[in-house]
Amino acid sequence: ALEIAEKARDALLSGKFDQVRVNLPNGDMVGHTGDIEAIDVACTAADAAVKMILDAVDQVGGIYLVTADHGNAEDMVKRNKASKPQLDKSGGIQILTSHTLQPVPVAIGGPGLHPGVKFRTDIQTPGLANVAATVMNLHGFEAPADYETTLIEVEDK
Secondary structure, three states: OHHHHHHHHHHHHHOOOOOOOOOOOHHHHHHOOOOHHHHHHHHHHHHHHHHHHHHHHHHHOOOEEEOOOOEOOOOOEOEOOOOOEOEOOOOOEOEOOOOEOOOOOOEEEOOOOOOOEEEOOOOOOOOHHHHHHHHHHHOOOOOOOOOOOOOEEEOOO
8 A cells, every 4th residue: 555655646746647546455455354453454554555645635735535436344244134243153253354335435625625615415325426527526627417416516615
């Protein structure tokens, strides 16, 4: 994650790009192992990488959008319908190594963000499909009509 973040930071600081997209796979890839201690290390490294990238966004006066396509490391326990941990034959907690169905957050900010930008509240089930239009809007473009609705709107201030 830190090597990826260094490359992203360098790309941002170079001034050569209008957009830098980054994938930090730590939580997902290590989450599949079911190794709780390794997941802690992986997520700590990803957090440090995100900080490095956001610091670079601040330095260049840019905008960031941080999200994920699914969860994997936030809940490592298989659960029953009542959300209680499922137990194996010997009474131990079953480890979850697959993707979760929990919603993932999205964060938008940075010094280049128009002060009137806010999240829309009229989208019933926002999701990953809404991110493309949102990114286009953050670049100052209007998304095509066949895109899913943007997650943001701008209030004049």
